[in-house]
Amino acid sequence: xxxxxxxxxxxxxxxxxxxxxxxxxxxxxxxxxxxxxxxxxxxxxxxxxxxxxxxxxxxxxxxxxxxxxxxxxxxxxxxxxxxxxxxxxxxxxxxxxxxxxxxxxxxxxxxxxxxxxxxxxxxxxxxxxxxxxxxxxxxxxxxxxxxxxxxxxxxxxxxxxxxxxxxxxxxxxxxxxxxxxxxxxxxxxxxxxxxxxxxxxxxxxxxxxxxxxxxxxxxxxxxxxxxxxxxxxxxxxxxxxxxxxxxxxxxxxxxxxx
Amino acid sequence: xxxxxxxxxxxxxxxxxxxxxxxxxxxxxxxxxxxxxxxxxxxxxxxxxxxxxxxxxxxxxxxxxxxxxxxxxxxxxxxxxxxxxxxxxxxxxxxxxxxxxxxxxxxxxxxxxxxxxxxxxxxxxxxxxxxxxxxxxxxxxxxxxxxxxxxxxxxxxxxxxxxxxxxxxxxxxxxxxxxxxxxxxxxxxxxxxxxxxxxxxxxxxxxxxxxxxxxxxxxxxxxxxxxxxxxxxxxxxxxxxxxxxxxxxxxxxxxxxx
Numbered sequence: 001x002x003x004x005x006x007x008x009x010x011x012x013x014x015x016x017x018x019x020x021x022x023x024x025x026x027x028x029x030x031x032x033x034x035x036x037x038x039x040x041x042x043x044x045x046x047x048x049x050x051x052x053x054x055x056x057x058x059x060x061x062x063x064x065x066x067x068x069x070x071x072x073x074x075x076x077x078x079x080x081x082x083x084x085x086x087x088x089x090x091x092x093x094x095x096x097x098x099x100x101x102x103x104x105x106x107x108x109x110x111x112x113x114x115x116x117x118x119x120x121x122x123x124x125x126x127x128x129x130x131x132x133x134x135x136x137x138x139x140x141x142x143x144x145x146x147x148x149x150x151x152x153x154x155x156x157x158x159x160x161x162x163x164x165x166x167x168x169x170x171x172x173x174x175x176x177x178x179x180x181x182x183x184x185x186x187x188x189x190x191x192x193x194x195x196x197x198x199x200x201x202x203x204x205x206x207x208x209x210x211x212x213x214x215x216x217x218x219x220x221x222x223x224x225x226x227x228x229x230x231x232x233x234x235x236x237x238x239x240x241x242x243x244x245x246x247x248x249x250x251x252x253x254x255x256x257x258x
Numbered sequence: 259x260x261x262x263x264x265x266x267x268x269x270x271x272x273x274x275x276x277x278x279x280x281x282x283x284x285x286x287x288x289x290x291x292x293x294x295x296x297x298x299x300x301x302x303x304x305x306x307x308x309x310x311x312x313x314x315x316x317x318x319x320x321x322x323x324x325x326x327x328x329x330x331x332x333x334x335x336x337x338x339x340x341x342x343x344x345x346x347x348x349x350x351x352x353x354x355x356x357x358x359x360x361x362x363x364x365x366x367x368x369x370x371x372x373x374x375x376x377x378x379x380x381x382x383x384x385x386x387x388x389x390x391x392x393x394x395x396x397x398x399x400x401x402x403x404x405x406x407x408x409x410x411x412x413x414x415x416x417x418x419x420x421x422x423x424x425x426x427x428x429x430x431x432x433x434x435x436x437x438x439x440x441x442x443x444x445x446x447x448x449x450x451x452x453x454x455x456x457x458x459x460x461x462x463x464x465x466x467x468x469x470x471x472x473x474x475x476x477x478x479x480x481x482x483x484x485x486x487x488x489x490x491x492x493x494x495x496x497x498x499x500x501x502x503x504x505x506x507x508x509x510x511x512x513x514x515x516x
Contacts, residue, residue: 050316053311053312053313055310055311055313055376056376057471058309058470059470061468061469061470062458062469062470062471063467087458088469091456091457092469114388117384117388117502118312118313118314123375126375131453190503190505190507190510191505193429195389200345200349205319209259210321211321211322211346211350212317212318212320213315213316213320213342240505241505241509242504242505242506243505244372244504245449246502247448247449247499248430248499248500248501251427251430255499
């Protein structure tokens with residue numbers, strides 16, 4: 001039986017999730033790097049849930065398993081998506097006091113530009129934001145299971161310290177991506193206009209064609225110098241402030257209401 | 259073997275998908291209501307995929323099955339998510355000419371305000387928009403399998419005719435919701451600030467607690483008169499123009515770069 005956690009009043013509560021699963025290197029590195037900053041609660045998927053966006057599970061029962069409990073650190077696995085992890089954690093583990101900050105990642109692979117739409121690392125941070133909690137999605141542009149996060153971590157810690165001290169405005173969260181290798185600084189930028197040109201790989205089995213997602217990335221503004229893709233290609237970490245209110249106010253004002 | 263469709267040059271191409279599956283009443287009503295406006299290609303999930311947001315399938319092969327082919331109407335089922343349906347259709351069925359419009363729905367149930375984040379009806383329209391195609395998500399605030407779409411359809415047809423004639427601006431799509439019953443008109447509005455207060459139902463099986471998504475809807479601005487939730491509660495269809503660039507430019511300008 002999972003019971004609500006009794007938190008100390010003198011230390012901030014840091015909630016961590018991801019989409020590469022609770023067993024990934026990226027989440028372990030994130031936990032270790034910020035553990036000294038507060039009380040840490042981790043609820044992350046029991047299996048890889050990459051590309052599940054803000055998907056939620058309904059009609060299926062979810063399970064929560066305590067993997068580790070020691071001073072100021074609780075780690076659970078959850079059978080749901082990253083957004084399920086956030087929702088279920090808030091419902092089961094927290095009482096009146098929700099966490100002070102939601103961290104998602106560190107993802108193995110880029111979640112810049114259009115990738116943010118498909119990313120459940122980003123989806124989980126968005127869910128934190130929906131609940132009015134300062135939330136940050138962290139990703140490293142390296143898909144390898146044993147990716148090297150050492151250049152990334154100092155920037156992660158500095159950003160978490162900053163946001164704990166100076167919370168984000170309501171309705172906005174941060175989507176942070178780091179280049180592979182040396183990080184020459186951070187840059188606040190906008191989301192690049194990009195898409196995947198979806199070239200599927202085909203296989204033929206038992207008279208049926210199977211299509212396997214492959215594709216190549218198409219940055220539609222390769223010459224822009226103010227986008228996340230530009231920052232990353234310049235060796236900079238990209239920080240995009242993302243709004244959960246996606247209303248196009250310009251269009252609303254200029255084309256609809258007048 | 260699925261081959262690319264040979265389209266006529268004199269009629270617009272209308273692509274339709276949804277998240278309630280190709281077998282739902284809502285998509286059948288949508289197909290029937292707009293079939294006279296052009297050449298219609300439907301690729302929709304073979305099973306219910308509600309709440310899958312912009313999730314994509316990778317590491318698993320997808321299948322596409324032709325269910326129906328007659329004059330200017332092609333209906334396929336797909337084993338993937340709604341976003342997979344859009345991507346796979348564009349890759350397999352369309353050549354240089356992508357469709358003129360992407361329609362998603364008509365969903366059984368509201369996708370207004372925060373629901374748009376979790377909705378794959380909205381996710382599919384967003385994917386059309388990522389590919390620079392005018393896209394509209396349609397939903398009716400009635401979850402019943404046999405929901406009555408008769409009051410909704412005249413507005414759907416009028417809107418599709420309008421957008422075929424006057425395409426949407428690049429990077430913006432429409433999230434359209436209809437109240438149950440009489441529709442007293444349409445209103446262009448913004449996305450309401452809302453969330454689900456996630457009360458899970460619990461069951462106990464074999465020593466394990468299972469959590470089932472339930473929850474109640476919490477409109478955090480019940481007195482606003484310019485939101486989608488307000489329009490719907492007033493008997494109006496709500497039309498929210500949604501941007502796929504979610505960058506918070508105000509914050510970027512005022513808090514980061516200066």
